[in-house]
Amino acid sequence: MSKEHSYTNGEVTIIWRSDLCIHSRKCWKGLAEVFKPGQRPWIQPEGASTERIVAQVKECPSGALTFRMNAGADPDKEDAAPATEVEVSANGPLLVKGSCSVIHPDGRKEMREKVTAFCRCGASANKPYCDGSHRRIGFNDQSAG
Helix, strand or coil: CCCEEEEECCCEEEEEEHHHCCCCCHHHHHCCCCECCCCCCCECHHHCCHHHHHHHHCCCCCCCEEEEECCCCCHHHCCCCCCCEEEECCCCCEEEECCEEEECCCCCEEEECCEEEECCCCCCCCCCECCCHHHHHCCCCHHHC
8 A cells, every 4th residue: 555645835735655656756857946855854845836836746657746735725726637648658657647447466446546657667566557667677668759
């Protein structure tokens, strides 16, 4: 089960699920005022506006970062559930964007929201999900474009 960590600026709460993180670095490269991997806590939501935080969290390729608007915040900042979309990332995971149901070999069903990164390289220790191992093994998919 995923360990969740929550960080809030009072208006928005950022939720980080560490076991889903593929360490793409998009968060801290896109919003270094909030995402600071060398510090504790590493997420400091007071560093940027709610609008910028929401926009950056939506860029998380694995779904490890999500958000919820706190009571009294503008509900228009949250997206309605989008249609499911699949993106093949070059030399990386298969990204399923939107809601999907994952049925595991043991019959267990798991509902996933936002973005789910599925392993394509075969080296993940967290199959069927990506754990970033594709970088470690030098996975190169010539057909990914």
